Amino acid sequence: MVHQYPLDLTAHDLALVVISFSVCLGIVVLKSRFAWLRGRSGDLAAVQSMHTQLTSRLGGVGILVALAASIFFAPDPIAVPYAKFILAILPLFLVGLAEDIGFSMSPRRRLAAIIGSSLLAIFLLGVWLPRAGIPLLDLVISHWAVGIPVTVLITTGIANGFNLIDGVNGLASFTAIVAALAISQIAGSANYPEMVCLALMLAAVLLGFFLVNFPFGLIFLGDAGAYTTGFVLSWFGIAVLVNAPDVSPWAILLTLFWPFADTVFAVFRRLRSNAGVASADRLHVHQMTMRALEICVLGKKRRHIANPLTTLVLAPFVMAPPVAGILLWDQNLNAFLAVVVFSTCFFALVNAGPNVVRRLRRAGVSRTNVAS
Template sequence: MSTGFLAFIIALVIVLAIMPMVIKFAIKTGAIDAPDKRKVHHKPIPRIGGLGIYAGFVITIAILTFSTDLLSGHENDLLGLLLGGSFIVLVGIIDDYTNLPAKVKLLGQIAAACILVSFDVRIDFITNPFGNWIFLEYLSVPVTIFWIVGLTNTINLIDGLDGLAAGVSTIAGITLLLVAYQQQDAFIVTITAAIVGSALGFLRYNFNPARIFMGDTGSMFLGFILAGISIIGVVKSATTIALIVPILTLGLPILDTTFAIVRRYRGGIPIFKPDKGHLHHRLLDLGFTQRQAVLLMYVFSSFLGLSAIALTQVNEYAGAVILLFILLVIIYGAKKIGIFHTKNNLHV
């Protein structure tokens, strides 16, 4: 049995086993997500389900670290991921219980990113499609922090329907895993399989009708780990599409966040102010049920993931055609569902 498959199974089983206890703990301690006019659920649902995702990932990594030598040689990368991930989970727990101000939460995300960077996990260069590498030098640290915080927030912002963030994160993780497998990077395959197993195990309790929400504890942790994995693995590879692969892999939440920023800017409201113009809100407004909207977004996320994998197998010209096609699909889809219409989307 490969270590990657073993990591997936261990994480999946752990999360499936402990989630009922997490649900009871959330109810007992008052970690409840009450419905309001912006949310789509109509009864109180326990949150902090991200604790189960976190536990599944960390316990799996601990088991494999002590039972195999596969993770040796990557101690800095692994320690940075675990410490930074633990810090972001702490921020998420506090937020799930007290609703931290957006700026305070952002500072926590930056601090977690700094922890990861301090272990030399950073984007040192980006590849130039026309030849050579572009070394970031003194820009390396701010670019890496921006990348980590940005991806952390994209998963956090897309967590609006039962099973959406968990499913999209699972699809993104599978994509990164397959790319790492192509590159024969056993370390990235293993840790990615662990986060995929954890997210999929949680999805069993989070798909509509959800028994528990992951909360910011889970959404920020998933975003942080996927951002870190993309830096350690795909982004550092010396290929012309190295940076494009993780962007496409997490394309759905990145697009949703980008659309939200543009929409709020055009509407003259603060970027951090929530609204009901996210992709999932628009699909619900068009008459889709929660399950239909989520499944449709799974399909689109899978399409972007497959496109990312395809880019690693084709030449530059074919890659350009693929990217152009994706861009046209995005523009058409955004206009079709009225994602940029501010008139009816900015109310909360």
């Protein structure tokens, strides 16, 4: 059953790569003529900025155009609900796009847009998260009063998570491609060929953007692209759980572990320091990794190298949880234990990171003083 669409997938995936790539490259080419395509003037001064030159944030346009095109390639049994799902993306996409082109959208407005898209998807599709892999919660999650809030919380968190990791060239799109491929593998193992098709098409859409974004960072996902990517992946995971009862929810979480963990620990970190939950900082793993590369290996004048190199350094760590999810797709307890192990390691890394970076910086300063 997994090989139900072998020829169509190859042709359709290639078409979607070309569409996404062409739209993103077109934006890069046209930005010299249209100022609103170039990026926001205040981005380089932002505390979380990881780049040295102004760059377009409109990669989400390429993502959405290719996703819209994928409606025509969807398997017939799910073509109509898939089209409704793409429609549900529009609220979060449009608000994110407004932010990307320079209209100030507060965190509250962006959060409301993501929640609105989640509720619209639930209304149009008539489904929500069917189970969470937690015995007591699973007894009541089928009731809308429990299931809908949990679904909105998860989809909103993952959508925000991809926005948080969209900080260095290629990291968010690489993470999303890996997640999409992992979901397709799990769907294949669970005999759900329609999702194999959809997830592979999403990976193709993301690959087209990735080819323009990495390694030179010619265009970014922006809020619209990051929110759309995380939202689609979270709902693909829910669709697998709805249609494949043997799949563990924890295995699906493993496919999306990096944005999930980054979001959870960012919230924890900010609450612990009495900072606003939506406040920006430079304590994400990718930011600390890039600073460590600059201090220890490359020097601060080599950010154009440190930025994409950070994605390569983190790639094995990004891939490990989804691989575990594929292997443990129908083993709920083992998948849960894997989440605990990866979470513990991530938490230790996040806590140790700032101290390591400070020590490296002091050591670098000391060496400079000695040399002088």
